[in-house]
Amino acid sequence: TMWLKVNFLAFAYMFTFVGCIVYSAVQVKRFNMMDDLTTMKDFALMVRGLPVRSGGDAGVEEETRAFLEEKCGQKIVGVSIGWDFFEKTQEVDAAIRNWMWKLEDAQLQHGNAVGESAGEYPTSDGGSGGTPSDGDLARQRPNFLRRALVRVDELLFLLVGGAKDPEASGATEVDELKMLRGLQTSGLAFAVFCL
Incomplete structure (x- = not known):
């Protein structure tokens, strides 16, 4: 059983090492492809x-x-x-x-x-300030707990x-x-x- 453990560790080490090298090569290739695009x-x-x-x-x-x-x-x-x-x-x-x-x-x-027509979520209401991706989402009035926490x-x-x-x-x-x-x-x- 000792040789089984040693062989497993050797395999795991080699697999991890080779996997990291392959992953690095793929990432460099992908970076160069993206870099050739207009940015x-x-x-x-x-x-x-x-x-x-x-x-x-x-x-x-x-x-x-x-x-x-x-x-x-x-x-x-x-x-x-x-x-x-x-x-x-x-x-x-x-x-x-x-x-x-x-x-x-x-x-x-x-x-x-104003907020609903623009679809914005101001940060004062706990939102990110951005616009939701779904146009049907309307800005909701903060619930009681949220208003209480804002006051605190x-x-x-x-x-x-x-x-x-x-x-x-x-x-x-x-x-x-x-x-x-x-x-x-x-x-x-x-x-x-x-x-």
Whole structure:
């Protein structure tokens, strides 16, 4: 029986080793096949070394798009500038959260008809924020338990020092806009070309 165990272990080792090698070869072949197809990376370009500019400069993305079109000689759909907000990460995150809360509150204040017609599930109701694949699925009103848990979440959030509404956090839209205009570009941009 000892030889049976040794033979089984040798077979299992060899089978696993050969299986891993075959699997690797198949994956490399599949990757190369997929890489030969047209993907987003065939139309997008990451540009480095752009001059650092202030967020207050109007039309930074449009000027960069025009510059790249001139230099490349191809039509560009759009340009997305990378912004350096490392020093103000918390302020930018707070501004984004406030903006998202305002959007969710506006949607909820307009009633369920807005959400149902768009087929959206806002994150405040426990949804992903996306659109369901089945058009017959309508946004359902959260049940009692879900509403109670949302209230508990909000209470806990307030206890640890958070503030749900933008007014309670002390930031106004003017302050946020001033802070965002004070940011600088990172010298990096992404350009998307036409087909």
